[in-house]
Amino acid sequence: MxxxxxxxxxxxxxxxxxxxxxxxxxxxxxxxxxxxxxxxxxxxxxxxxxxxxxxxxxxxxxxxxxxxxxxxxxxxxxxxxxxxxxxxxxxxxxxxxxxxxxxxxxxxxxxxxxxxxxxxxxxxxxxxxxxxxxxxxxxxxxxxxxxxxxxxxxxxxxxxTLGAGAAAKVINNAVAHAVMVVVAEAGAMATASEVDVEQLIGLLSDTQMGLHRPLTYRYANRVVNGDYSGGMPLDAARKDSELALSLAQSQRIPLFAIQACHSVYELGAAAGYGREDYAAIAKLWADWGTPSAPGNPEFNRY
Structure with a gap:
């Protein structure tokens, strides 16, 4: 050869x-x-x-x-x-x-x-x-x-460095698989609420709303730059999450991912971040001592 x-x-x-x-x-x-x-x-x-x-x-x-x-x-x-x-x-x-x-x-x-x-x-x-x-x-x-x-x-x-590409793929897939659970839960609630599924897909795929904005705006701008002033308060996001849980309960729709995510907003409120933009939930990982978490002085090195 x-x-x-x-x-x-x-x-x-x-x-x-x-x-x-x-x-x-x-x-x-x-x-x-x-x-x-x-x-x-x-x-x-x-x-x-x-x-x-x-x-x-x-x-x-x-x-x-x-x-x-x-x-x-x-x-x-x-x-x-x-x-x-x-x-x-x-x-x-x-x-x-x-x-x-x-x-x-x-x-x-x-x-x-x-x-x-x-x-x-x-x-x-x-x-x-x-x-x-x-x-x-x-x-x-x-x-x-x-x-x-x-x-x-x-x-x-x-x-x-070696392993970074592998980690990026695992993280990407983890997000995709988690979002699949959230989307399945959302679809079940939509069907039970007589919300047109095609319209729901259009809503969630809108670049200014739904699935995009938490990544392309809140994480890319607020979390990366540590800017949590103004915006939609965490307390308001927590209230909306409670409404979603109540809606699912009234429809007898079991929730797993959305229920688990609500716990994070409860923890964020308990940590005193209620009046900050709801992206401030990312600060919890720094509070828990994660070295490369948003809010940790070392974060921007990574």
């Missing part, structure tokens, strides 16, 4: 598409536990199956797209002794920063570089080339891997 060869470990729904995109710019080696997937990749884009880690002796870039962090560690322990000294491992699997550090520890004795390139997309976006990569790691390693990253997608965001 030449320096223009990339190895991809993991040919699941996403990994197969990652391999397919890389194959448009590089010769490809692939590994998967499924013989069927290996044969499919060979037939579709001429990928060479990896049967022995010694086949990686001249392979500079290895892309991991595996279902569990333990799978990545197992693969790296097996292949690290066989990779060339200038090799870069590109972790696209969904993992945590601690997993990235464990992988780095496996590679360190061999002098090998590791970057995280977490995929923010569904399979349709990857197939269309509109996926995003959330990058973390040494700048020189990211630069060296840029041709491979570009082959996957040109939409890339560098978040910082």
């Amino acid at each position: 030449s320096a223009n060869t990339v190895a991809v470990y993991g040919l699941g729904n996403m990994g197969y598409l990652v391999a397919e995109r890389i194959s448009q710019a590089f010769s490809l080696q692939v590994f998967d536990l499924s013989a069927e997937q290996l044969a499919r990749a060979g037939a579709a884009f001429g990928a060479t199956p990896i049967s022995d880690p010694e086949q990686l002796a001249a392979t500079r870039f290895v892309v991991l797209c595996l279902p569990y962090p333990a799978a990545s560690l197992s693969v790296l322990a097996e292949i690290a002794p066989h990779l060339p000294k200038d090799a870069v491992v590109i972790e696209t699997s969904t993992v945590n920063p601690a997993d990235m550090q464990r992988s780095a520890d496996v590679l360190a004795p061999h002098g090998l570089a590791l970057i995280d390139a977490s995929i923010l997309a569904g399979v349709s976006q990857m197939a269309a080339g509109t996926a995003s990569l959330l990058l973390g790691g040494d700048a020189s390693a990211i630069s060296a891997a840029r041709p491979v990253l570009d082959a996957i997608t040109e939409k890339q965001i560098v978040f910082g």
Whole structure:
């Protein structure tokens, strides 16, 4: 194999598409536990199956797209002794920063570089080339891997040190999954209240209201800048939250996320933030001693 060869470990729904995109710019080696997937990749884009880690002796870039962090560690322990000294491992699997550090520890004795390139997309976006990569790691390693990253997608965001891209994806997904619960609760209340669901979707997706404003205005401006003067008081938000709980109770709609969120407004009022803009709930995390929380003097360093 030449320096223009990339190895991809993991040919699941996403990994197969990652391999397919890389194959448009590089010769490809692939590994998967499924013989069927290996044969499919060979037939579709001429990928060479990896049967022995010694086949990686001249392979500079290895892309991991595996279902569990333990799978990545197992693969790296097996292949690290066989990779060339200038090799870069590109972790696209969904993992945590601690997993990235464990992988780095496996590679360190061999002098090998590791970057995280977490995929923010569904399979349709990857197939269309509109996926995003959330990058973390040494700048020189990211630069060296840029041709491979570009082959996957040109939409890339560098978040910082090793593990930062992985953390960004986990946080993004956590928000999306939590919002899904809130939206399901809202839809149930809307249906019970005979609110047209299409109109509700329009309301919540309005850039000046609904789902957008807490992020694009309150967090981006008030929380980041520590500005809680004026605006909608936390006491008023707490009152609105009580009304939502009362509405759901009258409709016999069980609430989980919205009920839990109301507790935060109760805590904010008890902490004395009632007359400040309701974004002041973010200060609670500083009160609880979180080093990088809004309101902590260290916050703007992060």
